Amino acid sequence: MSKYSALFTPMVATGEPALYNKILAGMKPGAIHLSGGFPDPDYFPREEIKELTNYVMDNLADTALQYGSFMGYPTLVERIVEIGNSKNQNVKPENIMVVSGSTESFALMCKVFVNPGDYVIIEEPSYSGALGSFKAHGANLIPVPLDDDGVIPEKVEEALAAKKAEGIQVKFMYILSNYHNPAGVSLSLERRKALVEIAKKYNVIIFEDDAYIEFRYEGEELPTLRALDDAGMVVYTTTFSKTFAPGVRLAWIIAEAEVIKALGQAKGATSLFSSSLNQAIAAEFSKRGYLQRHVDRSVQLYKGRRDAMLAALEKYMPEGVVWTKPKGGYFLWLTAPVDGVEMLKGAVEAGVSYRPGPAFYVDDTKGYNQARLCFTMINEERITEGIRRFADVIKGLM
Amino acid sequence: MSKYSALFTPMVATGEPALYNKILAGMKPGAIHLSGGFPDPDYFPREEIKELTNYVMDNLADTALQYGSFMGYPTLVERIVEIGNSKNQNVKPENIMVVSGSTESFALMCKVFVNPGDYVIIEEPSYSGALGSFKAHGANLIPVPLDDDGVIPEKVEEALAAKKAEGIQVKFMYILSNYHNPAGVSLSLERRKALVEIAKKYNVIIFEDDAYIEFRYEGEELPTLRALDDAGMVVYTTTFSKTFAPGVRLAWIIAEAEVIKALGQAKGATSLFSSSLNQAIAAEFSKRGYLQRHVDRSVQLYKGRRDAMLAALEKYMPEGVVWTKPKGGYFLWLTAPVDGVEMLKGAVEAGVSYRPGPAFYVDDTKGYNQARLCFTMINEERITEGIRRFADVIKGLM
Numbered sequence: 001m002s003k004y005s006a007l008f009t010p011m012v013a014t015g016e017p018a019l020y021n022k023i024l025a026g027m028k029p030g031a032i033h034l035s036g037g038f039p040d041p042d043y044f045p046r047e048e049i050k051e052l053t054n055y056v057m058d059n060l061a062d063t064a065l066q067y068g069s070f071m072g073y074p075t076l077v078e079r080i081v082e083i084g085n086s087k088n089q090n091v092k093p094e095n096i097m098v099v100s101g102s103t104e105s106f107a108l109m110c111k112v113f114v115n116p117g118d119y120v121i122i123e124e125p126s127y128s129g130a131l132g133s134f135k136a137h138g139a140n141l142i143p144v145p146l147d148d149d150g151v152i153p154e155k156v157e158e159a160l161a162a163k164k165a166e167g168i169q170v171k172f173m174y175i176l177s178n179y180h181n182p183a184g185v186s187l188s189l190e191r192r193k194a195l196v197e198i199a200k201k202y203n204v205i206i207f208e209d210d211a212y213i214e215f216r217y218e219g220e221e222l223p224t225l226r227a228l229d230d231a232g233m234v235v236y237t238t239t240f241s242k243t244f245a246p247g248v249r250l251a252w253i254i255a256e257a258e259v260i261k262a263l264g265q266a267k268g269a270t271s272l273f274s275s276s277l278n279q280a281i282a283a284e285f286s287k288r289g290y291l292q293r294h295v296d297r298s299v300q301l302y303k304g305r306r307d308a309m310l311a312a313l314e315k316y317m318p319e320g321v322v323w324t325k326p327k328g329g330y331f332l333w334l335t336a337p338v339d340g341v342e343m344l345k346g347a348v349e350a351g352v353s354y355r356p357g358p359a360f361y362v363d364d365t366k367g368y369n370q371a372r373l374c375f376t377m378i379n380e381e382r383i384t385e386g387i388r389r390f391a392d393v394i395k396g397l398m
Numbered sequence: 399m400s401k402y403s404a405l406f407t408p409m410v411a412t413g414e415p416a417l418y419n420k421i422l423a424g425m426k427p428g429a430i431h432l433s434g435g436f437p438d439p440d441y442f443p444r445e446e447i448k449e450l451t452n453y454v455m456d457n458l459a460d461t462a463l464q465y466g467s468f469m470g471y472p473t474l475v476e477r478i479v480e481i482g483n484s485k486n487q488n489v490k491p492e493n494i495m496v497v498s499g500s501t502e503s504f505a506l507m508c509k510v511f512v513n514p515g516d517y518v519i520i521e522e523p524s525y526s527g528a529l530g531s532f533k534a535h536g537a538n539l540i541p542v543p544l545d546d547d548g549v550i551p552e553k554v555e556e557a558l559a560a561k562k563a564e565g566i567q568v569k570f571m572y573i574l575s576n577y578h579n580p581a582g583v584s585l586s587l588e589r590r591k592a593l594v595e596i597a598k599k600y601n602v603i604i605f606e607d608d609a610y611i612e613f614r615y616e617g618e619e620l621p622t623l624r625a626l627d628d629a630g631m632v633v634y635t636t637t638f639s640k641t642f643a644p645g646v647r648l649a650w651i652i653a654e655a656e657v658i659k660a661l662g663q664a665k666g667a668t669s670l671f672s673s674s675l676n677q678a679i680a681a682e683f684s685k686r687g688y689l690q691r692h693v694d695r696s697v698q699l700y701k702g703r704r705d706a707m708l709a710a711l712e713k714y715m716p717e718g719v720v721w722t723k724p725k726g727g728y729f730l731w732l733t734a735p736v737d738g739v740e741m742l743k744g745a746v747e748a749g750v751s752y753r754p755g756p757a758f759y760v761d762d763t764k765g766y767n768q769a770r771l772c773f774t775m776i777n778e779e780r781i782t783e784g785i786r787r788f789a790d791v792i793k794g795l796m
Binding site: 002003004006007008009010011012013036038039041044046047049050053054057058061062063064065066067068100101103104106107111112113114115116129132133135136137169171172203204205231232241245246247248249256258259262265266268269270271272273274275276277278280 | 400401402404405406407408409410411434436437439442444445447448451452455456459460461462463464465466498499501502504505509510511512513514527530531533534535567569570601602603629630639643644645646647654656657660663664666667668669670671672673674675676678
């Protein structure tokens with residue numbers, strides 16, 4: 001008890017950290033990190049940012065250094081209109097809001113749609129950052145399982161029907177359509193169409209998080225849920241964190257104008273606007289073709305690393321361990337038939353990190369024998385060595 | 399009614415815009431703007447940003463473009479420690495959180511301290527952006543009057559005592575200590591000390607917003623409430639928006655480590671971290687002495703503009719109009735004995751803008767015969783012409 005105890009809201013968690021975080025705190029320096037969701041810093045577009053900052057300062061500083069609109073810096077909004085329409089997302093400027101990273105999308109969606117106690121459907125597993133944000137905003141999370149083709153629409157409809165029978169309006173379903181974080185799977189076209197129909201039937205928003213769409217290593221690009229939606233049920237978000245750099249802290253939302261207006265009210269009360277300087281630079285990065293070039297390079301690089309991780313898993317993992325085979329993105333998802341707490345302790349001991357399964361579940365005592373493995377941040381040699389170490393840990397427990 | 403009506407939270411305002419915003423929408427292009435709270439873009443530090451971006455890209459890109467900690471970019475945190483301690487604010491790194499503008503401070507403070515329906519004391523008038531954010535987070539605002547020496551401590555204590563008698567714990571009082579926005583006044587030293595004692599007595603946080611502290615045109619710098627606080631009751635926020643540039647979107651909070659930790663949880667759920675790129679640049683801007691140089695230049699420039707506005711008011715305003723004489727900051731506050739709605743319509747007609755009083759009141763039908771006038775964004779000739787036009791409007795109504 002401190003003098004603040006009588007003042008803090010319930011969102012201030014004063015309890016113990018999760019067991020997996022306590023275990024991970026023992027990780028030694030020099031460990032091989034397969035845990036983050038980070039791009040490789042060796043390939044950051046340094047020279048482009050120097051060039052573009054010079055250009056922006058010489059030509060656009062009056063607006064790029066000044067206060068801006070919650071909607072976004074006009075030239076960046078133009079670029080996002082183009083990107084969206086290249087994916088048939090039916091975008092006009094009034095359908096766009098620039099935000100300071102996807103996490104801000106999560107927070108604004110809650111402000112606009114979630115009263116404390118309201119219900120939100122999530123996939124299980126799902127992105128830990130989104131779950132944390134939804135929980136902090138008081139949402140009740142309803143988990144729905146996914147398989148190799150993404151979330152299972154029949155299970156989504158069951159959950160919605162059950163809540164409807166109780167007289168409860170579910171507010172939105174949070175769906176990672178492409179190269180799922182953490183599961184590494186993608187939603188099939190048939191399921192995409194089914195989800196949009198379900199959303200219309202139950203008047204529930206689909207909150208589509210498409211952070212990894214550009215990182216496609218094989219297969220065709222499927223239409224986003226936003227592109228399939230003819231009824232304004234999809235709120236779409238994606239980010240520059242992976243296609244440009246996390247440090248510029250930029251993402252965007254595409255939705256119907258009425259929803260953008262509501263999100264804008266929330267943004268006015270929480271962050272006013274996103275850095276005009278970074279937006280002006282991002283607009284030029286896109287306009288000059290550097291964005292596409294950077295994506296192309298990253299795809300080539302990360303595809304090789306995905307292949308290396310899959311090969312190492314094949315080579316080193318014992319029978320009984322299973323993992324997803326992502327066609328894109330940053331991650332794959334591994335399940336081992338061992339004691340998960342011991343697996344994590346062993347990995348820390350062996351100097352290899354992964355993001356433990358519980359982070360991706362509503363109930364964070366679940367999923368201990370699962371691991372999200374990131375293949376983007378380090379090179380193929382290190383990836384291979386990391387998987388070798390991790391496999392040794394698992395073998396030792398089997 | 400739209401399909402979203404059943405989904406939106408109550409914070410989504412679907413009503414009419416305020417009367418003053420409807421009137422202001424008629425402003426013609428080419429008007430003289432005394433309404434904003436903007437620095438003059440002609441003096442933005444363009445060359446410094448080019449130089450520093452080159453340096454950061456060549457030396458720090460690995461971290462400056464990567465994901466960062468919610469606490470802040472380490473070299474910027476170091477600089478803020480120094481700035482804070484130069485003002486006797488008793489700062490260690492664990493007392494700091496970097497945020498994306500003061501508006502984010504408002505939102506995070508609400509997340510950590512305000513359950514919907516909780517009570518917060520505000521000065522009246524007070525900064526419109528803060529009032530809007532507090533309201534959007536469900537706070538009940540208790541207005542307390544101020545005079546030429548700032549907020550009146552006896553009135554603060556009365557308000558706290560009244561709520562205590564009802565068994566209600568007020569969560570914080572929001573105080574603009576220096577060069578008040580919009581009132582242009584500063585809190586006297588005696589009142590600062592009295593407020594800290596009251597905060598201790600009632601176990602209520604003082605949320606001190608000190609955005610304008612560096613813009614001192616006369617008089618001595620008084621200790622901040624944070625510097626006077628020996629009991630951890632003050633959460634202090636100030637911003638780089640005025641001392642560097644609004645477009646970099648950076649501000650900071652200083653508070654006890656336990657409060658920073660709680661604010662960090664809220665930040666994790668709402669924006670994760672602030673742009674590492676902009677933070678790395680801001681750190682160098684401060685380290686190389688450019689921050690102080692830019693502040694010195696701005697002070698010189700804006701002092702002349704304040705003098706010009708005061709001289710023009712003296713010359714043109716009719717008897718019966720009163721205004722505050724700010725010793726620093728961006729604004730002064732004018733009250734005219736006329737019909738405020740007609741005054742605003744007349745100003746729009748005459749091509750001069752001001753920020754109407756109602757924006758700064760809890761009840762936005764109040765204060766129509768008051769105006770916040772900003773003297774920083776345009777030059778002395780334009781300021782003089784703007785005041786001349788505004789005075790003509792008022793004369794015509796008297």
